Amino acid sequence: MSRGQFVARRLIQMVPVLIGITVIVFALIQAIPGDPATTMLGLQARPEAVAALNRELGLDRPLWEQYARYLGDVATLDLGESLKFKVAVASLLQTRLAVSLFLIAYATALTILIALPLGIAAALRKDGPFDQIVRALLMVTMVMPGFWVGILLLIVFSIRLGLFPVSGYGQGFGGHLYHLFLPALTIALSLSPILVRSLRGSILEAMGSDYVKTARAKGLRERAVVLAHVLRNALIPAVTLLGLSVGYLMGGTVIIENVFSLPGAGKLLVESIGARDYPVVQSTTLVFAALVILVNLATDLVYSFLDPRVRLG
Amino acid sequence: MATDLSSATATTGTSASADASAVVAAPLADATLRGAAAVRRPGLIRWRERNLIIGGTLIALIALVALFAPVIAPYGAQETDYAARLVPPGGDHLLGTDNLGRDILSRIIHGSRIDLRVGIVSVIFPLVLGVVLGSLAGYYGGLVDTFVMRLVDIVQAFPFLILIIAIVAVLGPGLRNMYVAVALVAWVSYARLLRGEILVAKHREYVEAARAMGARDVRVVGRHILPNVISSALVFAMADVILYIVLAASLSYLGLGERPPAPEWGAMITEGRTFLATAWWISAFPGLAIVLTGIAFSIFGDGLADALRPNRR
Numbered sequence: 194m195s196r197g198q199f200v201a202r203r204l205i206q207m208v209p210v211l212i213g214i215t216v217i218v219f220a221l222i223q224a225i226p227g228d229p230a231t232t233m234l235g236l237q238a239r240p241e242a243v244a245a246l247n248r249e250l251g252l253d254r255p256l257w258e259q260y261a262r263y264l265g266d267v268a269t270l271d272l273g274e275s276l277k278f279k280v281a282v283a284s285l286l287q288t289r290l291a292v293s294l295f296l297i298a299y300a301t302a303l304t305i306l307i308a309l310p311l312g313i314a315a316a317l318r319k320d321g322p323f324d325q326i327v328r329a330l331l332m333v334t335m336v337m338p339g340f341w342v343g344i345l346l347l348i349v350f351s352i353r354l355g356l357f358p359v360s361g362y363g364q365g366f367g368g369h370l371y372h373l374f375l376p377a378l379t380i381a382l383s384l385s386p387i388l389v390r391s392l393r394g395s396i397l398e399a400m401g402s403d404y405v406k407t408a409r410a411k412g413l414r415e416r417a418v419v420l421a422h423v424l425r426n427a428l429i430p431a432v433t434l435l436g437l438s439v440g441y442l443m444g445g446t447v448i449i450e451n452v453f454s455l456p457g458a459g460k461l462l463v464e465s466i467g468a469r470d471y472p473v474v475q476s477t478t479l480v481f482a483a484l485v486i487l488v489n490l491a492t493d494l495v496y497s498f499l500d501p502r503v504r505l506g
Numbered sequence: 507m508a509t510d511l512s513s514a515t516a517t518t519g520t521s522a523s524a525d526a527s528a529v530v531a532a533p534l535a536d537a538t539l540r541g542a543a544a545v546r547r548p549g550l551i552r553w554r555e556r557n558l559i560i561g562g563t564l565i566a567l568i569a570l571v572a573l574f575a576p577v578i579a580p581y582g583a584q585e586t587d588y589a590a591r592l593v594p595p596g597g598d599h600l601l602g603t604d605n606l607g608r609d610i611l612s613r614i615i616h617g618s619r620i621d622l623r624v625g626i627v628s629v630i631f632p633l634v635l636g637v638v639l640g641s642l643a644g645y646y647g648g649l650v651d652t653f654v655m656r657l658v659d660i661v662q663a664f665p666f667l668i669l670i671i672a673i674v675a676v677l678g679p680g681l682r683n684m685y686v687a688v689a690l691v692a693w694v695s696y697a698r699l700l701r702g703e704i705l706v707a708k709h710r711e712y713v714e715a716a717r718a719m720g721a722r723d724v725r726v727v728g729r730h731i732l733p734n735v736i737s738s739a740l741v742f743a744m745a746d747v748i749l750y751i752v753l754a755a756s757l758s759y760l761g762l763g764e765r766p767p768a769p770e771w772g773a774m775i776t777e778g779r780t781f782l783a784t785a786w787w788i789s790a791f792p793g794l795a796i797v798l799t800g801i802a803f804s805i806f807g808d809g810l811a812d813a814l815r816p817n818r819r
Contacts, residue, residue: 222676338775
């Protein structure tokens with residue numbers, strides 16, 4: 194199978210999942226207890242207003258017709274209108290997503306900066322004191338609630354030491370980097386343990402493999418063995434793991450954006466829940482899921498380039 | 507906490523020494539506790555058993571605290587003392603007091619009842635649902651398998667936390683709706699795991715034998731296959747307990763879980779948010795309680811994973 198066919202097949206495989214996602218997101222609105230329009234507008238709403246909203250959202254139509262209409266809207270990127278902001282959800286999400294995606298990319302970069310050296314060092318000194326300390330630390334950071342870590346970092350670095358801003362997104366690239374440092378670090382601290390463990394495991398596995406024994410047997414220095422043979426192979430699973438972590442990262446951003454008051458899609462989601470702005474809740478969930486699918490697809494493709502052994506099937 | 511990652515988290519959470527894929531990959535079919543004991547060197551408590559003992563003791567201690575909370579706690583959970591507001595840690599109030607003069611230590615002790623229950627109750631529904639659906643898919647294959655696995659794909663496309671948040675948002679805040687959301691979302695990782703195990707186990711001789719003796723499907727799966735393959739799912743469940751405690755705390759933080767004045771640890775952290783600059787202890791200590799509980803379950807999970815996999819190393 195050629196790479197083109199491989200890509201085509203993966204794209205076709207995505208279709209049922211994409212449709213399934215729209216069904217679930219569609220069902221979310223249906224699952225609102227009682228009459229959705231009344232819930233959204235509040236109990237004091239005038240009956241005419243409720244009827245009008247029902248008509249506007251198409252909630253007075255048969256279920257299958259509602260879904261067909263929803264699917265059509267989604268296919269044309271019409272995500273409806275926010276009840277609170279009175280603007281198209283798509284445009285609302287666009288600006289908010291930029292913040293979230295910046296934060297996710299930043300957190301991923303920090304995760305790599307933290308996890309790569311730790312994972313390599315721990316694996317090279319397996320069962321030594323350094324390895325033990327790293328593993329014990331990771332056990333702790335792994336179970337720390339993200340919002341709690343965020344709050345502690347805020348207390349120490351923003352409030353006590355005044356090194357970082359308490360909230361906000363900042364201006365320009367440098368401003369973003371500065372303002373988002375603590376939020377990104379918070380997320381990176383929770384993702385790093387997973388990556389370090391994976392790296393340590395795959396490095397140890399590579400160290401015990403025949404090609405490494407061969408490399409050593411032919412007299413390569415240890416440094417060359419590690420760099421040219423061990424790492425090249427051990428990094429591939431780490432790349433995959435990072436790709437698969439994007440959903441986890443998105444969950445993290447939702448929480449952390451709220452801790453640091455960042456104007457991202459996650460904060461929008463929580464605000465919309467408070468305001469019963471269900472079209473926004475619905476579309477934010479849909480867009481996050483769609484992004485996860487895209488990143489997973491990209492991960493698969495990158496993986497097939499990185500590892501020539503992957504049969505494109 | 508994407509579902510794909512929830513499984514990764516669960517796995518890594520259970521085995522400090524193993525990489526994310528090891529538990530999934532290792533066929534646990536005939537690995538039992540007895541198997542681990544059989545290879546035991548006499549006169550030496552092995553590391554894996556030490557983990558099991560240390561973790562188990564810690565969990566038992568936490569459970570005892572929860573059980574005897576009213577006896578152990580020096581003050582009541584809602585007992586206010588306006589003469590002793592925002593008292594720093596030390597003296598009569600070991601961990602300080604909050605803005606209403608409530609003793610933080612006592613509230614944490616009382617809160618252990620909520621958080622421990624949340625962790626354990628949350629894990630039961632997805633475990634049962636996942637085991638049943640995963641067994642059906644793995645044992646019968648064909649259309650059932652296709653249907654269940656497509657459903658798994660669709661649910662896993664959503665970021666775990668975001669789908670949970672969306673469902674709770676629609677159903678309304680509170681722990682009960684969190685249980686519903688977790689059951690609807692988290693079953694997928696158990697189903698995927700069980701399906702894989704059963705695909706391997708169903709061609710084993712003991713299964714063929716049971717079938718040859720005329721046992722019906724329910725009996726073959728329930729009496730012969732499940733006892734042999736369930737252990738890996740239980741290891742996952744053990745690691746997921748802390749995942750759900752953190753989840754419940756995070757939902758409280760977002761205003762979707764347990765509400766103040768309940769002494770739920772996450773709600774306590776949230777309450778302290780207003781006093782970050784002056785009284786850090788209100789938010790810091792409840793988070794520490796989560797971390798300690800998490801460490802206990804992680805160590806125990808590690809021990810359990812190692813004990814159930816005697817051939818490692």
